[in-house]
Structures are given as C-alpha cells and as structure tokens.
Amino acid sequence: MNAPAKPNDYTAYPDASGRFGDYGGRYVPETLMPLVHDLDAAYTAAKNDPAYQAELSSFLTHYVGRPSPLYFAERLTKHYGGAKIYLKREELNHTGSHKINNCMGQILLAMRMGKTRIIAETGAGQHGVATATVCARFGLPCVVYMGAVDVERQKPNVFRMNLLGAQVEAVTAGSATLKDAMNEALRDWVTNVHDTYYLIGTAAGMHPYPAMVRDFQAVIGNEVKQQILELEGRLPDAVVACVGGGSNAIGLFHPFLNDEGVQLFGVEAAGDGMGTGRHAAAINGGRPGVLHGNMTYLLQDDEGQITEAHSISAGLDYPGIGPEHSWLHDVGRAKYLTCTDQEALDAFKLLAELEGILPAIESSHALARLPDVVKEVGKDGIVVLNLSGRGDKDVQTVADHLGRQI
Amino acid sequence: MTKSRIEARFAQLKAENRAAFVAYVMAGDPDYAAGLEILKGLPGAGADLIEVGFPFSDPMAEGPPIQRAAQRALASGMTLNKTLAMIAEFRKGDQATPIIMMGYANPLVHHGYEAFARDAAAAGVDGLICVDIPPEEADPLADALDANELSLIRLATPTTDEKRLPVVVRRTSGFVYYVSVAGVTGVKEADAAAVAPNVARIRAASGLPVAVGFGIKTPERAAEIARVADAAVVGSALVEEVATGLAMNESVTARVLSKVESLAKAVRSARVESLTV
Numbered sequence: 001m002n003a004p005a006k007p008n009d010y011t012a013y014p015d016a017s018g019r020f021g022d023y024g025g026r027y028v029p030e031t032l033m034p035l036v037h038d039l040d041a042a043y044t045a046a047k048n049d050p051a052y053q054a055e056l057s058s059f060l061t062h063y064v065g066r067p068s069p070l071y072f073a074e075r076l077t078k079h080y081g082g083a084k085i086y087l088k089r090e091e092l093n094h095t096g097s098h099k100i101n102n103c104m105g106q107i108l109l110a111m112r113m114g115k116t117r118i119i120a121e122t123g124a125g126q127h128g129v130a131t132a133t134v135c136a137r138f139g140l141p142c143v144v145y146m147g148a149v150d151v152e153r154q155k156p157n158v159f160r161m162n163l164l165g166a167q168v169e170a171v172t173a174g175s176a177t178l179k180d181a182m183n184e185a186l187r188d189w190v191t192n193v194h195d196t197y198y199l200i201g202t203a204a205g206m207h208p209y210p211a212m213v214r215d216f217q218a219v220i221g222n223e224v225k226q227q228i229l230e231l232e233g234r235l236p237d238a239v240v241a242c243v244g245g246g247s248n249a250i251g252l253f254h255p256f257l258n259d260e261g262v263q264l265f266g267v268e269a270a271g272d273g274m275g276t277g278r279h280a281a282a283i284n285g286g287r288p289g290v291l292h293g294n295m296t297y298l299l300q301d302d303e304g305q306i307t308e309a310h311s312i313s314a315g316l317d318y319p320g321i322g323p324e325h326s327w328l329h330d331v332g333r334a335k336y337l338t339c340t341d342q343e344a345l346d347a348f349k350l351l352a353e354l355e356g357i358l359p360a361i362e363s364s365h366a367l368a369r370l371p372d373v374v375k376e377v378g379k380d381g382i383v384v385l386n387l388s389g390r391g392d393k394d395v396q397t398v399a400d401h402l403g404r405q406i
Numbered sequence: 407m408t409k410s411r412i413e414a415r416f417a418q419l420k421a422e423n424r425a426a427f428v429a430y431v432m433a434g435d436p437d438y439a440a441g442l443e444i445l446k447g448l449p450g451a452g453a454d455l456i457e458v459g460f461p462f463s464d465p466m467a468e469g470p471p472i473q474r475a476a477q478r479a480l481a482s483g484m485t486l487n488k489t490l491a492m493i494a495e496f497r498k499g500d501q502a503t504p505i506i507m508m509g510y511a512n513p514l515v516h517h518g519y520e521a522f523a524r525d526a527a528a529a530g531v532d533g534l535i536c537v538d539i540p541p542e543e544a545d546p547l548a549d550a551l552d553a554n555e556l557s558l559i560r561l562a563t564p565t566t567d568e569k570r571l572p573v574v575v576r577r578t579s580g581f582v583y584y585v586s587v588a589g590v591t592g593v594k595e596a597d598a599a600a601v602a603p604n605v606a607r608i609r610a611a612s613g614l615p616v617a618v619g620f621g622i623k624t625p626e627r628a629a630e631i632a633r634v635a636d637a638a639v640v641g642s643a644l645v646e647e648v649a650t651g652l653a654m655n656e657s658v659t660a661r662v663l664s665k666v667e668s669l670a671k672a673v674r675s676a677r678v679e680s681l682t683v
C-alpha cells in the first residue's frame with residue numbers, strides 16, 4: 001500500500017464509515033449489521049450525554065480506583081542511566097489491569113440499550129475477569145469465551161471469573177486461543193442478537209468498537225498528560241505500551257496524537273523471534289486483510305488464511321491488531337517495535353527486583369524495549385510506560401519458564 | 407451475456423412451477439479429487455444450483471459442521487485458486503448449472519477483487535456470496551463483479567427490517583439468500599410459517615427469486631420451504647455426510663449424492679403434494 005498523507009488532526013478519525021485511512025470498517029454478517037448500527041447510534045448518544053459521562057466518571061473514581069498513579073521509577077531509571085522513566089500504574093486498578101476502564105464504559109452502555117445478557121472473549125483472562133466483575137456489580141448474566149489453550153495457561157483467572165458468577169466457555173475450535181474465542185463470541189452474538197451485548201475487550205473488531213474502546217481507554221493518556229505536567233511541567237518525549245489488539249496502547253497514545261513532539265512506541269510480541277515465524281507481531285510480520293469485522297494488519301499465509309499467533313503472553317497472542325494502530329503505523333505517527341518471550345521474561349524479573357512490582361507478562365514486552373526508547377530520547381528525556389496489568393496471574397508461566405516448581 | 411445462468415435456471419423452474427434445490431458443498435472436502443467427483447455428480451443427483459464454499463480459517467457465521475468441513479478442506483491443501491480450478495473443470499462438462507461461490511472476505515482481499523472477478527468469470531462461476539462483506543463495505547467488490555457480469559448475491563436475515571431491506575437488495579442480482587434463522591449455519595431449524603412472509607417481502611423489494619437456507623436438514627423441512635420460497639439451500643447436512651463417510655470408511659461421494667437425491671426429490675414434489683393435500 002502507498003504511504004498515506006499525514007492528517008492535520010489525528011483525532012478526527014475514524015470517519016463516518018468507521019475508517020482510519022484504509023483500515024477499520026464493518027465486515028460482519030448481515031444479521032449483525034442492524035445491531036452494529038444501533039450500537040453506533042447508542043454510543044454516540046451516550047458519549048454526548050452528560051448524565052452518562054457523570055455516571056461513568058463516578059464509577060471510575062469510586063469503584064475502579066482512578067486516577068491511577070504516575071510513578072517515577074527511580075531505580076529503573078538509574079539502571080538504564082538515561083531518560084527519566086515513569087510508570088502509569090494501570091495494574092493498580094480494580095481487577096488488576098486497564099481492561100476495567102473499557103468494561104465499565106460498555107456495561108453502562110449495554111444497560112442503556114436495554115440488553116440483558118453480556119458475552120465477551122478473553123485471552124489472558126484479564127478482560128474476562130473485568131467483564132465478569134462489572135456483570136456481577138450490575139447483576140447481568142455473563143458468558144466468557146476463552147480458548148482452551150488459554151484456559152489451561154491462565155487457570156487462576158478462570159477460577160476468578162467463576163467466583164464472580166461468570167460462565168467460562170472453553171473454545172476448542174481452530175488454535176483454541178484468543179482469535180477462536182472471538183469467533184465463538186461472534187457466533188453467540190449472531191445467535192442471540194435480540195438480548196445480548198457483546199463486550200469486546202480490545203480496540204479492534206467492527207466499527208464502532210475500535211473508536212469506542214479507545215475512547216474508554218483514553219482516560220489513561222488523559223491522566224498521564226495532566227500528571228506529567230504537574231510532575232515535570234512538560235509533556236514526555238516518548239510513551240510506550242505493549243500491543244496485542246492494542247487497547248492499552250491506543251488509550252495511552254490517543255491524547256498525544258496531535259502532540260508531534262511526543263514519540264509513540266508500541267511493542268508487539270515476537271514470541272520465539274521474528275525470524276522463527278512463531279510470533280504475534282501483526283504489523284511487523286503481517287499484511288493487511290479482513291478478520292473479525294475490520295480491515296487491519298493480520299498474520300496470514302500466502303492464500304489469505306489466518307495463521308496462528310505465538311506468544312508467551314496470552315493477552316498478546318492474537319493474529320491481528322486494532323485498525324487505528326495499522327493506520328498510525330502507515331502514516332508514521334507511531335513506531336511498532338517487537339520483543340521476544342525471553343526478553344519479556346527478563347524484563348519481568350528486572351522490574352520485580354528493582355521496583356518491587358510484578359508486571360503482567362504483556363506489559364513486560366513494553367518494559368523490555370525501554371533501553372531502546374531511553375536511548376532514542378536521550379539523557380534529559382522523559383519516558384512514560386503504561387504498566388497495563390499486574391503479573392500475579394503470570395507467576396505460574398514464569399515459574400515454568402525458569403524451570404521452577406511452585 | 408444476455409441472460410445469466412442463474413436467471414435462466416430460475417425462469418425454467420418457474421415454468422415448471424417448482425422451487426430450486428441448492429446444494430452447498432465445501433470445495434476440496436475431503437480432498438480435491440473427491441470434492442471434484444461430488445461436484446460433478448450434484449446436477450445428476452438433483453441439484454438445480456450449486457454453492458461452492460471456499461474455505462477460510464475463521465468462518466465466524468458457520469456452525470460446527472461447516473467449520474469442520476473448512477478445516478478438512480484446508481488440511482487437504484485447498485485454496486481459492488484450486489477452488490476456481492475445480493469449478494473450471496466442472497464447467498467443461500456442465501454449461502447450465504449455476505455455480506455460486508460462498509465464503510469470507512480475506513481470501514478475496516488477498517487475491518484482489520478485480521483479479522478474483524476476472525478469474526471467477528473465466529472459471530465459469532456465476533455469482534458470489536461473501537458472508538462478511540455487508541452492503542456498507544461491498545462497493546469495490548460489486549464494481550469488480552459487475553465488470554465481469556457476475557452476480558453479487560446478498561443475504562437478508564430475520565434482523566433485516568423494512569428500513570434495512572432496500573440497503574440489502576441494492577446492487578444485488580441473480581437471487582437473494584434469506585438466512586432463515588438468526589444464528590450460525592446448521593444449528594437452529596427453519597420454520598416455514600415464519601419464513602413465508604419474509605420471503606414475500608424480500609421478493610417484492612428485490613424483484614428477484616428468494617432462496618432460503620441456514621436451517622434445513624431434512625427432506626420434510628426442505629419440502630416445506632420449497633412451498634413458500636423459490637429455492638431451498640442445504641449445506642451443513644451435506645458436509646456432515648462427508649464427515650460420516652470418512653468416519654465409517656465409506657464413499658463420501660455416494661453418501662453426499664444420495665442425500666442430495668432425497669432432498670432434491672422432496673423439493674421437486676413439494677408443490678405437487680401440497681396441491682393434492
């Protein structure tokens with residue numbers, strides 16, 4: 001594809017048809033189209049309704065625990081010996097990740113729309129836990145689709161969802177990971193359109209989900225902007241986040257899109273290494289195509305069949321990426337780096353030892369690229385990294401890789 | 407082209423006062439050779455039109471039978487190009503039976519819409535159903551198909567209300583496919599009484615024949631649908647014959663064609679029987 005022209009206002013996207021340049025759109029079966037239009041209209045109305053915004057804001061403050069701190073990581077900064085490193089502490093949110101920001105926004109919307117049943121997909125289980133949590137809080141039945149492989153590697157989160165009253169459906173179709181969970185959730189939605197709300201966990205899928213999820217996650221970047229101005233009196237030189245579907249990254253990036261002095265770095269999962277073909281890096285190792293309702297970068301073979309993603313992190317183990325990231329990559333506004341499983345594990349251990357924080361294995365991918373970003377912005381620079389989730393759920397995975405019994 | 411194969415076939419059936427039986431098979435299920443053998447046998451077994459599925463790794467509107475059929479086809483090495491080659495091979499021996507390809511967007515996006523339309527026309531394809539390209543996203547594809555005189559066949563569903571229907575039938579030709587149940591293929595059962603008024607309003611809005619599918623498994627149900635619609639489509643029940651044939655180590659071709667015969671017979675006699683009742 002030709003490199004498209006840079007827009008004057010990055011925040012003016014998507015357009016009315018749900019496009020970020022060539023990416024996005026609404027590639028869904030006809031049965032869902034009326035629902036997708038209804039959702040678009042309902043979300044637009046809610047967004048402009050002060051009562052809805054006030055209700056959301058109140059729950060984010062009193063239930064989620066926002067704002068999350070922006071923490072100066074002094075020892076990590078010393079370790080790399082360059083730019084000041086700040087961590088946006090999304091792992092301190094209720095349920096332990098940024099996922100709850102979006103779930104709270106969507107469940108309030110679902111109730112406004114009169115929906116009485118919630119379905120969701122989950123990879124690492126963080127979105128599933130966050131969805132189960134808000135469903136428990138508001139008394140709605142909840143079915144979470146999760147790949148059978150992920151059910152196995154994220155057992156604590158499966159049990160957590162059960163405790164919260166959610167029904168977890170293990171999906172054995174295909175590669176039995178996040179993409180298959182999403183297929184199954186879409187099949188459920190198509191079958192139960194009359195009463196069911198599909199609470200998508202990432203800034204991907206058919207319009208309006210990529211824009212809506214981004215808006216709910218933009219609370220991250222908006223807080224960072226305010227907090228860094230209070231702490232440093234200026235904007236950061238770079239912000240960094242891991243990217244699977246890309247909701248924590250777009251939430252951090254979006255408020256900075258028009259601040260061209262702020263470099264944006266997304267970190268994709270390189271799994272065993274980009275050269276091995278066993279990775280989950282849609283932008284660095286994929287091509288544009290259509291899956292799950294949107295045109296975006298995808299891992300696929302020479303015939304347009306979707307290929308399996310590979311990552312130690314269940315949350316990044318997805319062959320696609322949100323369409324806004326695809327567009328930001330093409331126009332050159334954001335840079336997408338990669339990080340292998342091993343690099344993420346090393347970064348996990350480093351943060352635990354230097355700062356006393358166990359990061360999610362997903363967030364560890366962003367942490368692993370800090371030396372590169374620190375180098376890029378120079379000694380007087382300021383870097384903000386989104387610590388999107390906590391690592392308690394990953395303790396077993398890390399132990400397995402270290403060859404330890406727990 | 408003055409009159410498409412699809413138009414000619416529906417005109418012929420209208421003159422015979424009967425509905426069409428449409429057989430859906432997955433290309434290359436269980437492999438290319440057996441898939442081609444099945445395809446060649448379908449008209450003789452009573453299929454008036456044929457839908458040829460081209461496999462996709464992530465078929466989000468399919469129930470388990472067609473999901474498994476796609477997996478078998480992919481495992482046997484089936485591709486979009488091989489699907490086109492198989493249809494070209496079929497066309498050598500049959501110039502009358504319309505072939506509609508059915509599948510998902512990504513293999514088409516990868517192939518390129520213009521190249522696909524050109525290659526499909528050359529292979530003797532008559533139309534395309536793309537499950538995840540709704541009217542909102544269809545213009546580039548429709549342009550390519552129009553240029554090659556291929557029909558873009560649209561899906562109408564139980565969620566298609568009066569406001570939506572004109573959007574759905576815009577730029578469609580050949581026939582309209584009515585998805586008789588809100589759901590995936592091969593799970594819920596179609597209800598002829600509920601289907602009839604929808605068929606009538608889609609026919610009125612489009613001026614085209616209406617085929618009904620997504621919930622027809624038995625000859626009885628096919629006959630009921632054939633009394634109220636212009637065509638009855640069966641897919642999951644046919645690909646399940648492939649699965650059963652493989653499991654029981656029997657000829658899949660014989661099993662599929664035998665099933666087609668019983669369904670086609672029910673469709674052919676449906677209106678005659680209803681008159682005598």
